Amino acid sequence: MPEPKYKVTDPAVxxxxxxxxxxxxxxxxxxxxxGGQNGVTNVLAQxxxxxxxxxxxxxxxxxxxxxxxxxxxxxxxxxRTIGADEAFRLMHRATGIVALEETRxxxxxxxxxxxxxxxxxxxxxxGD
Numbered sequence: 001m002p003e004p005k006y007k008v009t010d011p012a013v014x015x016x017x018x019x020x021x022x023x024x025x026x027x028x029x030x031x032x033x034x035g036g037q038n039g040v041t042n043v044l045a046q047x048x049x050x051x052x053x054x055x056x057x058x059x060x061x062x063x064x065x066x067x068x069x070x071x072x073x074x075x076x077x078x079x080r081t082i083g084a085d086e087a088f089r090l091m092h093r094a095t096g097i098v099a100l101e102e103t104r105x106x107x108x109x110x111x112x113x114x115x116x117x118x119x120x121x122x123x124x125x126x127g128d
Contacts, residue, residue, distance in 0.1 A: 002062055003055075004046070004050045004057070004062050005049070006050050006053065010046070012049060013045045013046045013049060015045075016048065016049065017035060017039075017041040017044070017045040020033055020035070020041040020044060021034075021039070050062075051065060058071075063116075066119070066120075067116045067119075067120075071112050071115065072094070072111065076093050077092055077093070077111065078090070079104075086102070087100060087101065087102055088100070088101055088104045088106075090107045090108060090111045095115060095118055097114045097115055097118060
């Protein structure tokens with residue numbers, strides 16, 4: 001798991017956060033985002049800077065931006081319920097990868113991990 005390049009306390013994050021509080025926009029208006037300790041601007045700035053460094057916060061952990069970009073969309077997934085919601089089978093149509101779990105959330109998380117791992121392996125073999 002990658003670590004974020006920029007922490008919320010990083011000077012670059014703080015500077016960008018201050019700018020985002022009242023950033024002039026191309027439509028002639030000014031952004032009016034809540035800043036300060038409890039505002040969103042520093043967290044948004046951290047997210048932007050880490051995205052540029054190819055690290056993204058996703059479901060409670062820092063992952064590579066490539067992992068997030070390789071995450072399947074719901075439109076690419078076939079979902080089947082087994083029994084009376086006893087299990088859920090998700091299949092990624094493009095790869096045929098299947099996840100079978102007791103809950104829909106567990107199946108979605110498992111499928112995402114499998115598709116991401118498949119994309120990493122495929123990316124590694126493309127470079128050979």
